[in-house]
Amino acid sequence: MAKPSGSTSIAVREAEHESFYRRLFDRSGFGFAALDGEGRIVDANAVLLRALGIASFSALTTFKAAVSPKDRAILPLAMRAPMAEQSPWEIRLQRSDGAEFWVLASFIAPPVNPGEDAPPALIVQIVDIDERKRNALELAERESRWNHALESAGQGVWDHDFARGDLFYSRQWRTIRGLQPDDPIEGNLDAWIDSVHPDDRAHVLAQIARQESGEAPFNVFSYREKHKDGRWIWIESRGAVVEYDDDGKPSRIAGTDTDITERKEAEERLAQMSRRLELALDVSRIGVFEVNLRTGEVRWDDRMIEMYGLTEAPDGTTWERAVHPGDKRKATAKVRDGIFHSRDFSNEFRIIRGDGEIRHIRGRAAPYLDGTGVPRLIGANWDVTDDVLLQEELKHAKELAEAHNDELEAARARIEYTALHDHLTGLPNRRYLDAAIKEAAEAARRSGSRLAVLHIDLDRFKEINDTLGHLAGDEMLIHAAKVLGELKGDGDFVARIGGDEFVFLSSASSGRNLAVLAEAIVEAMRKPVTFNGHICRFGASVGIASQSGAAVDAKQLLVNADLALYRAKNRGRSRHEFFTSDFQAQIIVKKQTADDILSGIEQRRFLPWYQPQFSARTLDMTGVETLARWDHPTRGILTPDTFLKIAEDLDCVAMIDRIVLERSLADFAEWQSMGLGIGKISANVSSKRLHDPELARSLQMLDIPPKSLSFELLESIFLDDCDRTVLENLAEMRRLGIDIEIDDFGTGHASIISLMKLRPRRLKIDRQLVKPVARSPGQRKLVGTIIEIGRSLNIEVVAEGVETAAHVAVMRDLGCDILQGYALARPMPASALPAFVERQEWRANAGSARDLQNEVRRAVTRQSVSGR
CATH class of the missing domain: 3.30.450.20 (PAS domain)
Structure with a gap:
């Protein structure tokens, strides 16, 4: 092969x-x-x-x-x-x-x-x-929370590991003693004990020995230690054995130190005050008592027992049995009245001592709730028998000498007083005021000095009168008169001129700062008043006018103060306003603006501008927010801040909203035919319009494509104003396919339950919360939490005020759904929108945002590290 x-x-x-x-x-x-x-x-x-x-x-x-x-x-x-x-x-x-x-x-x-x-x-x-990663993140989070909790509580942590010879002291432990992070710490007990106050050393050594021997597994003790600046500070040390050696002896002890210097100093001041009070009571022979109004249990000090001549401990009936029968009804009525109205009161009565002697007693008492919510009465009594007897003798002698003259003078005074004073409050009436202001004006013209008029009108008085009755209203007027009387100084004059109106005259001789005086009146009127167990709250609006020298005109001063009062009420009530030289001009301008608004409605010169909204993920345009503008014939395009308040006074905001909505729906239809890809429009709806029973019918008459329109509700509207009409209007909006959005979320007082009930389509995070996210980890965490809440409830989240490329990057990283702000697009008229969509200029800004993403992350990391 x-x-x-x-x-x-x-x-x-x-x-x-x-x-x-x-x-x-x-x-x-x-x-x-x-x-x-x-x-x-x-x-x-x-x-x-x-x-x-x-x-x-x-x-x-x-x-x-x-x-x-x-x-x-x-x-x-x-x-x-x-x-x-x-x-x-x-x-x-x-x-x-x-x-x-x-x-x-x-x-x-x-x-x-x-x-x-x-x-x-x-x-x-x-x-x-x-x-492993998730466990590590969870462990880091737990450690961070623990460290933050200890730091925020002002506790310094120490850890003595005797087995390893390791002594640890936290940054806060050093800070309590004024030490820097790199300052050396003496770890030897014999050397360290020299920094402890000489009077506390034996106590400290004994407590440490108990802990190190194992006698006290957990120990708490206090002592004084010298601060780095040389002063003595009080330390509360808490320690616990966390490890033992083989012989059962503590091998590691850890704990916390807390600076309790302020608490100790406060305790010492309280002890000194108590000693001084006790000495003062002994010298004055004033007796002190306290009654538990729930159980009837009483506590009398030794001076009270001696004053009443008791031979046994007092009980809940002792005082009433001791009061003279001739004074019992009046004295007990005062006590009941003071407790019922929850106010302090004085009392004078006679008692029959245990030995049968009759003595005159004067006292003061006040009801209060203790720290556990138990109603109590505390007070003091003192024996004024000698003073009463002397006064009675002097009074009798005087009465015999002046009886006849007093009767004549009293009759004349009653007639004059009735003619010039208000029968309810006892204040001067309008007739008295006319004479007084005429006299004061003549004096000011002669001397060249100033004369001021403060016209005061009570806010929410009618509601109290209507709900609790005229007796309650009368009580409020009496209270108001008392407040003004207390604020009246030398040279001042106060009158009730009818209803819930008062006039306060202040001449130059009183030297009063009018703004300070007016604010004092407003502040005093805000305080709650109790009537028949009801807490009544009202306020006051104040109009101020002043003139000086030859220009002083009494009648004109009253007219000017009345105009200033009208302005104060229109600007929110419970405030004061001055009549100024340009006041009349402002009234003329306001009237001209009001006339122009009405003409603008007739000529349909109110129109929508639009601010685009973008997907945070893709930066595709998702829709636009409709913003009202006024095309004024001479002043050009005006924003709502120049006309909205006057339009509200004219009660024509709903008409403006309707005009703008109709125009925006027409624009939307045109964009759809052009294929611009704008998915929806959103418009604000006012609280007053939500309460309009005709709102649903007017919406039915409009051609609104389903899911093309969103109504933005302020957070305070949907929480506070959900009466039957509002709920019916919201239901009709949903039936017509109109989405509900919550505007300026995070600035009101929303709750998760409220969101779950309303089920809005979107939340708009207020620009005040978005603005700091690029530089503040805490703000990012807060905004991230809101986004998570929206995601958990299946609610889209829109970020307003996205003004920089960094905002785009951060909000996208936090998982926000939609972005809106100057970083991507400013408000524009309908005619400018097609060209804007065609140019796609906002994507260039988004590109720089992506470049900033890593830089933002690095900044977050640096801040986190420096925070540790």
Whole structure:
């Protein structure tokens, strides 16, 4: 038999070699894939196919398709020589069902031999590390939370491992003592004890000995230690034995130190205050008592017991039995009234002591709730018998001498008072005010000084009057009068001029700062008032006008203050406004603007502008948001901030919304015929329009293609205003195929339950939350949480305020669905939109965003490392 030629022998060996590596490739426990120069999979073994959950590699066009979208950006770098043959890469692959898992991927470029068929461009080997990776991430997260918890609690951690001779002290442990991270720490007990306060050393050594001997597996003690700056600080040390040696002795003790200096100083101040109070009570002979209003249990101090002449401990009936029968009804009524209205009160009564002596007592008491929610009454009594007897003698003598004159003067005063004062509040009335302001104006003109008028109107007074009755309203007016009386100074004058209106005159002689005075009135009126167990809340709006010198005109001052009050109420109430020199001009401008708005509605000069929205993943345009604009005949295109408030006052916002919506639907129909690919339009809907019973009927009259229109609701609307009309309108919107979106999400007070009930199609993250995401890891985490909430509820998430390329990259990485902002497109008229879509300019901006992606990740990593 002839021997095979040399070339035939080489071919045989090569075939055997190839067969060997093919068997090795197929039987390996690792996943393998061969890629061509374009990254397409030309071969793969069964391990890889099983890992990806597919039957054949033909189900994948490229290896990139098997990689999670979160890691695709790093593939070009991982697969590029010479990086490909360096350390393996940790990446996430995606199975056919969308599940992701971690692998260790190695990219190998096979050698090319001259004269042979070209081998695959790359060989990819994967090792499944999913469980290990996820355990590592979970462990890191737990450790991070633990560290943050200790740091935020201000606790320093220490760990003494005697078996290894290792002593550990955390950064916070050093910070408590004023030490820098690199400052040496004396690990020897004999040396360290010198830093402990001399009075505490024996105690500290004893506690340490108990712990190191195993007598106290867990120990807590406090002591003073010298701070680096020389002062003494209080430390609370908590330690526990965590390991024992073979002899059962502690071999490792760990714990925390907490700076409790402020607490100790507060305790000392409290002790000193208590000692001073006790001394003061002893000197003044004032007795203190406390009553548990739930159980009737009483506690009297020794001075109270002595004052009442008791020989046994008091109980819940002792006080009433001691009160003189002639005073019992009045005294007990005051106590009940004070407890009922939850306010402090004073009381005067006589008691019959245990020895039968009658004494005059004066007291003050206040109800309160203790820390456990138990209602209590605390108060003080003191004996004023000598003072009462002396006053009675003086009073009797005076009454005999002046009885006749007093009667005449009282009658005259009553007549005059009734004519010039309000019968309910006791304040001067409008007649008295007219005379007072006329006199004050004449005085100001003579002296050249200033005279100011504050016109005050109570906010929400009518609601209280209507719901709780006129008695409640009267009580509020009396309270308001009392507040103004307390704020009145020398030279000031306060009057009630009718209803819930008051006037406060302030002359130059009082030297009052009018803004401070007005704010004090507003603030005092905000405080709640209790009436028959109801908490009543109201406020006050204040209009201020002032003149000085010869220009002072009493009547004009009242008119100007009334105009300023009207302005304060229109700007939100519970505030103050000044009448200024340009006030009249502003009123004229506002009236002109109002007339122009009405003309603009008649001439249909309100029109929509559009801001495009884009898919975060593909950057394809998904739709546009409709924004109202006013094509003013002389001022040009105006945004809502120039006309919306006045339009609300005119009650014509709904008409403007309808005009803009009709125009936008017509524009949308034209874009559809042009094939621009704009999938939907969205428009804002106001709270007032949602409450309009005619909204559903007006929408039915419009030609709205299903799923082409979304209505954006402010977060506060859908949480607070969901009455029956709103719910019916929302249901009709859904029936007509109109989607619901939540606008400015994150700025209100949304809850997951509210979202689940409303089931909106989309959430729009407010621009205030999006703006800091490029530089703040905490803000990225917050926004990421909102996105996860939306994904878990099957709600699309739209990011507003995407103003930079970095915003595009970060929001895409966080999994946001839709992007909207100046980085991609600004608002534009309908006529500009087709050309904008044709030019596709926004994709250039997105390209720079992809370039920034790695830089953003590196910044995140640096911040995370520096945070540790």
